[in-house]
Amino acid sequence: MADDDADFIVVATTRPETMFGDTAVAVNSKDNRYSEFVGRKIKLPLTDREIPIIADSVIDVEFGTGAVKVTPAHDMEDYLIGQRHQLEMLAVINGKGRMENVPIGYQGLKVAEARERVLADLQSRNLIVKKEDYTHKIPKCYRCSATIELIPSLQWFVKMNDLAKKAIDPVIEGKIKFYPKRWEKAYIDWLGQARDWCISRQIWWGHRLPVWFCEKESDKYFISIKKPAKCEICNNCEPRQSEDVFDTWFSSALWPFAVMGWPKQTKDSMSFYPTNILSTARDIINLWVARMVFSAVELTGCVPFTDVIIHATVTTKDGKRMSKSLGTGIDPIEMVKKYGADSTRFGLSWQASESQDMRFGEGDIMAGKKFCNKIWNASRFVFQMIEGAEVISKDEPKPATMEDQLILSAFRKVSVNINESLCCFRFDQAIQEIYHFFWHQFCDIYIEKAKSQMKEPEISKNTKLVLAYILLGSLKILHPFMPFITEEIYQMFPIRSKEAIIIEDWPI
Ligand SMILES: [Zn+2]
Ligand SMILES: [Zn+2]
Missing domain, CATH: 1.10.730.10 (Isoleucyl-tRNA Synthetase; Domain 1)
Structure with a gap:
């Protein structure tokens, strides 16, 4: 403890290397073992940075020692705890999967290398109580199976409250019908609890965000579809366009009217918009159907179609998913x-x-x-x-x-x-x-x-x-x-x- 070197807390973790990003140790408020520690500060080993000990009801007293390290920058659960307790976000893994903002000996190491070194250093200081195997879930890239690290970054979001309602109402009012009808529930349930929608992506393919940042005041920006003649913020710089692109579903959500020439009134849009039938698979009801509906209602004032057919997904004879990479597909x-x-x-x-x-x-x-x-x-x-x-x-x-x-x-x-x-x-x-x-x-x-x-x-x-x-x-x-x-x-x-x-x- 910061106020008494004889006192200490043992935490269990699967991520020793992210300890440099810890900004608290959390315990359950009902856990008597730790009540005398809550509100005090603890020195983080290997750095001696002082972090608070906090109490939160989500902490599982049965897990490990009942005390957990909190890394708001690299763990979703910890992020939420951090929000509740106004904890600092300290990112220690960068976009290239290497350590940063860490003591000099760890700087630039890959995550796995840093883990080994942290363990060795803790060991040599006699700070490890025990090691045991633990099975848990780790997010993996669907293409290359690399481990995915959560890192804080600046992103653009669409507020969902009003838009969700715009997508729910037409279905409740019967202006849009699903076949089979049971999918209406899945659609409404998802929209009812949809979180704000992150629409920016850091990849190369896609519609680039029409957002321009001022070179002089880099946190200020304005919107322009075309390359602007001058900076709308300072009037006196060469503004820089965001390199982010839209989530592919953001672009796809505009499809029903974008293909008709929207925002112009065209012969096509007058003849064929709104459309009537959308046929699709159940796994993109939320990703695509819901977003087409609220985008259309918001931007064109009408529902984009009236009937949604959710067709069965064709599987193999024994019910497995057809997939090219698994070789289970059948070429029609x-x-x-x-x-x-x-x-x-x-x-x-x-x-x-x-x-x-x-x-x-x-x-x-x-x-x-x-x-x-x-x-x-x-x-x-x-x-x-x-x-x-x-x-x-x-x-x-x-x-x-x-x-x-x-x-x-x-x-x-x-x-x-x-x-x-x-x-x-x-x-x-x-x-x-x-x-x-x-x-x-x-x-x-x-x-x-x-x-x-x-x-x-x-x-x-x-x-x-x-x-x-x-x-x-x-x-x-x-x-x-x-x-x-x-x-x-x-x-x-x-x-x-x-x-x-x-x-x-x-x-x-
Ligand atoms: Zn990958
Ligand atoms: Zn400017």
Whole structure:
């Protein structure tokens, strides 16, 4: 202790080298072992700098000795303690991962080297009570696995209170809907507790901050999109632009209107903004969706879209994340080469349910290929049967037989169901419904019946109309899921004045 050399406190730490940045020792206020020490000062070994002993309720009496060193500059928990007790922030690790503001013998050492030297020096002064293994979490770089050090730095923040409300309100009011709806809760919960948003980054790629610092009064700055003709602070210097760039999500948040030419009123923005549907993955609801919403409301006065589809994440067969570096990914191009684009699209749509993850199965893509063959063969068969038919009307034909009536009403029913599925973005339900209708009701039953109906002269003409009508309607419904094969068949369809199936009227 500063006031009595005989008194001392033992602390447990995994970071001996950051002791040079310690600005307090903290104990729990209810810990009787230390009550006589609180409020006094202690000499920090190796430097003899004096630091206070403070009491804070977050200190765990069970951890180590119940007394911990507090390094506000290099630990988040300690930073918060420092804020509560107005402790000094003393940074001892610099941006290059080397020691600074430390006694001369440690200056410039790498963190790991400094740790060894501090331990050796404490040892030689007989200041180490014991060493033991301790398992704990250390932040690592996701690219190179290097240890990440927290260091204090000057950053720019966006205040979140008002903006969070601007993003929450439209969802509560139903102006923006999530599909599946359960993601609305995740969105609102996150925004409800969002901390101020750090938008500056010290990397090279990105939009550079339009912030200019005065050369004479370096803590003063002004905003200018273009290189300013003169310094707005002193009127008499060459101002220096900040080298920081925006967080990539800050730029991405502007996307819905920035691409339309904002802040100008353009033909694009007038035609296409606000947009309607945003489709994305659940892991960027907070990073991207929420920020697009409040940026749009704040800067353009309206919500950027009305429907947010959170689609399932495709995982491997056994539920693992698909990743290029782990080699667990499946290249869709490979699937397209193997089974065709329509089959791949069919298989993925088939699996796209409301679940969070969708385990990728090649089986559904294989089924898609079989279905393509079925559509192709059935269409050729129908074309043979309707050959020589007069101009085929697009209107629903009148039924001449019981079978005609059954297939026409079944088609009406699936069309209505599919519309409902598509309106709530249940692509899996829609494709499964048209698949079963086409294969089982149209091919297995009606086409078979039609073969005999064609032999009866008085109903054969009407049968052709029903065949053509159901095939054409099915192709239209299938088109969004299997665009190539349906367009190909449509182009062979014996109807006058057609252009492309994509601009045909939807069946119902
Ligand atoms: Zn790294
Ligand atoms: Zn200036």
